[in-house]
Amino acid sequence: xxxxxxxxxxxxxxxxxxxxxxxxxxxxxxxxxxxxxxxxxxxxxxxxxxxxxxxxxxxxxxxxxxxxxxxxxxxxxxxxxxxxxxxxxxxxxxxxxxxxxxxxxxxxxxxxxxxxxxxxxxxxxxxxxxxxxxxxxxxxxxxxxxxxxxxxxxxxxxxxxxxxxxxxxxxxxxxxxxxxxxxxxxxxxxxxxxxxxxxxxxxxxxxxxxxxxxxxxxxxxxxxxxxxxxxxxxxxxxxxxxxxxxxxxxxxxxxxxxxxxxxxxxxxxxxxxxxxxxxxxxxxxxxxxxxxxxxxxxxxxxxxxxxxxxxxxxxxxxxxxxxxxxxxxxx
Ligand SMILES: CC(C)(COP(=O)(O)OP(=O)(O)OC[C@H]1O[C@@H](n2cnc3c(N)ncnc32)[C@H](O)[C@@H]1OP(=O)(O)O)[C@@H](O)C(=O)NCCC(=O)NCCS
Numbered sequence: 001x002x003x004x005x006x007x008x009x010x011x012x013x014x015x016x017x018x019x020x021x022x023x024x025x026x027x028x029x030x031x032x033x034x035x036x037x038x039x040x041x042x043x044x045x046x047x048x049x050x051x052x053x054x055x056x057x058x059x060x061x062x063x064x065x066x067x068x069x070x071x072x073x074x075x076x077x078x079x080x081x082x083x084x085x086x087x088x089x090x091x092x093x094x095x096x097x098x099x100x101x102x103x104x105x106x107x108x109x110x111x112x113x114x115x116x117x118x119x120x121x122x123x124x125x126x127x128x129x130x131x132x133x134x135x136x137x138x139x140x141x142x143x144x145x146x147x148x149x150x151x152x153x154x155x156x157x158x159x160x161x162x163x164x165x166x167x168x169x170x171x172x173x174x175x176x177x178x179x180x181x182x183x184x185x186x187x188x189x190x191x192x193x194x195x196x197x198x199x200x201x202x203x204x205x206x207x208x209x210x211x212x213x214x215x216x217x218x219x220x221x222x223x224x225x226x227x228x229x230x231x232x233x234x235x236x237x238x239x240x241x242x243x244x245x246x247x248x249x250x251x252x253x254x255x256x257x258x259x260x261x262x263x264x265x266x267x268x269x270x271x272x273x274x275x276x277x278x279x280x281x282x283x284x285x286x287x288x289x290x291x292x293x294x295x296x297x298x299x300x301x302x303x304x305x306x307x308x309x310x311x312x313x314x315x316x317x318x319x320x321x322x323x324x325x326x327x328x329x330x331x
Contacts, residue, residue: 001057002055002056002057002062002101002105002108003055003056003057004053004054004055004056004108004109004112005053005054005056006049006050006052006053006054007042007049007050007052007053007054007064008049008054011052011054011061011064012034012037012038012042013034014054014060014061015037015041015054015061015064015094016032016033016034016037017061018061018062018063018064018094018095018096019032019037019094020032021094021096021097022094022095022096022097022153022154022155023094023141023153024150024152024153024154024313025247025248026152026244026247026248026312026313027141027142027143027150027152027173027244027312027313027315028140028141028142028150028244029140029141029243029244029246030246030247031246031247032140036140036243037140039139040136040137040138040139040140040141040213041066041092041136041137044135044136044212045081045212046068046069046070046071046081046083046135047068047135047136048068048120050116051066051067051068051113051116051117051120052064052065052066052067053065053066053067053109053112053113053116055095055105055108055109057099062095062096062099062105063093063094063095063096063099063105063106063109064092064093064094064109065090065092065093065109065110065112065113066090066091066092066093066113066136067088067089067090067091067113067114067116067117068088068089068091068135068136069083069084069085069087069088069089069117069120069122069133069135070083070084070087070089070132070133070134070135071083071084071132071209072084073132075132075207075208075209076207077207077208084133085120085121085122086121086122086123086124087122087123087124087125087126087133088116088117088118088120088122088124088125088126089117089125089126089127089128089129089133089134089135090110090113090114090117090125090126090127090128091128091129091134091135091136091137092136092137092141093106093109093110093113093156093159095109095155097154102155103155103159103162106155106156106159107159107162107163110127110159110160110163111327111328114320114327114328115328117328118325118328118329123325124319124320124322125319125320125325125328126168126317126318126319126320127149127160127165127317127318127319127320128147128148128149128315128316128317128318129142129146129147129148129317130145130146130147130148130169130171130317131145131146131147131209131210132209134146134147134213138210138213138214139213139214139216139217139243140243142315143173143241143244143254143290143292143313143315144173144239144241144254144255144256144290144291144292145171145254145256145292146213146315147169147171147292147315147317148169148170148171148315148316148317148318149315149316149317149318150173150313150314150315150316151313151314151315151316152313157316160318161318163320163324164320164321164324165318165319165320166318166319166320166321167316167317167318168317168318168319169294169316169317170294170295170314170315170316171292171293171294171295171314171315171316171317172292172293172294172295172301172311172314173290173291173292173311173312173313173314173315174290174291174292174293174301174304174305174309174310174311174312175288175289175290175309175310175312176278176281176288176289176290176291176304176307176308176309176310177287177288177308177310178278178281178282178286178287178288178289179287180308182275182278182279182308183275183306183307183308185268185271185272185275186268187267187268187271187272188272188275190268191224191268191269191272193227194226194227194228194233195224195225195226195227195233195269195272196224196225196227197222197223197224197273197276198221198222198223198224198225199220199221199222199280200220200221200222201218201220202218202219202220203219203220203221203237204219205219205237206237206257214239214254217239217240217241217243217254218239218240219237219238219239220237220238220239221235221236221237222235222236222237222238222273222276222277222280223235223273224269224272224273224276232261233260233261233264233267233269234258234259234260234264234269234270234272234273235257235258235259235273236255236256236257236258236259236273236274236277237255237256237257238253238254238255238256238277239253239254239256240252240253240254241253241254241290242286244290245287245288250287250288251285251286251287251288252286252287252288252289252290253277253281253284253286253288253289253290254289254290254291255274255277255289255290255291256291258270258273258274258291258300258303260273270303271303271306271307274303274304274307275307277289278307289309291304291309292315295314
């Protein structure tokens with residue numbers, strides 16, 4: 001008989017075992033260690049033990065669901081943390097593969113997660129984290145941006161879809177193989193005359209919420225500045241995703257927040273910046289560069305694919321339609 005209960009301090013080793021048996025090998029850190037799960041799942045300031053519900057059969061942990069909330073906006077280090085309890089999210093779901101009632105346990109766990117969120121006031125329920133509704137697991141799951149559940153995650157997308165969750169945002173996950181021959185940057189010579197590249201390593205994240213998730217992974221800020229007036233022509237951040245290469249031994253760099261100010265677009269600055277980052281990645285001995293962008297962002301997809309990035313997965317954020325909210329209403 002399966003019993004559902006809230007998290008206890010002795011659970012992490014069993015939860016790591018489930019993580020390592022269920023998360024995809026690509027796009028998540030695997031094998032994960034207990035202290036790493038501890039940092040990303042139980043240490044965040046928004047952790048509540050009642051949001052992490054464990055399924056147990058004869059004292060053996062066979063599944064868990066982890067639900068939570070994001071910060072109230074704006075994220076400001078001068079203000080105390082306030083949670084936005086209107087919107088709740090299911091951040092992770094794992095059930096022991098091969099368990100006879102695997103799918104039933106997964107569905108029961110999702111319902112337990114929904115009940116917790118509703119009991120805390122949530123009026124809109126999501127599944128899959130996306131900034132800023134991403135309190136847990138960014139840095140160990142979901143690639144460079146950690147947006148949503150990976151399409152390749154065994155069982156999870158099917159269970160969510162079967163329970164009525166609807167995809168509301170699809171993000172393309174792309175990877176660049178640093179060993180592949182570099183594509184030509186047609187405007188590179190000209191741009192080097194106009195602009196200089198600046199790489200500042202070990203910078204803090206843009207705000208403390210991201211700092212908690214990926215701050216320890218050697219964030220770098222890369223900018224292309226006009227030689228004439230110092231204006232930023234393009235910028236991006238990178239972080240060291242080498243934990244993601246634990247399974248296949250390929251060191252990875254995550255690319256984030258690629259941005260070209262509006263007046264400077266379509267002049268080749270975006271491509272030049274990213275191709276310089278790829279060159280830098282090679283210099284520092286990284287084997288792959290990962291980036292994510294909404295599947296609707298055609299300009300970014302064109303840009304990355306023109307440089308040789310290839311799509312390797314998708315991540316999906318789901319929302320529960322309002323008509324299904326009542327199934328987890330409290331008695
Ligand atoms: C995406 C972005 C970084 C592109 O920067 P950019 O400097 O304008 O791009 P480039 O001039 O270097 O263009 C390189 C290639 O990208 C593609 N591209 C760029 N903008 C495009 C657009 N609006 N439509 C279609 N393709 C586009 C083209 O293939 C282009 O090659 P081409 O000029 O030879 O046709 C910029 O539009 C931007 O900052 N957008 C908002 C933020 C964003 O979406 N960032 C990506 C998040 S991961």
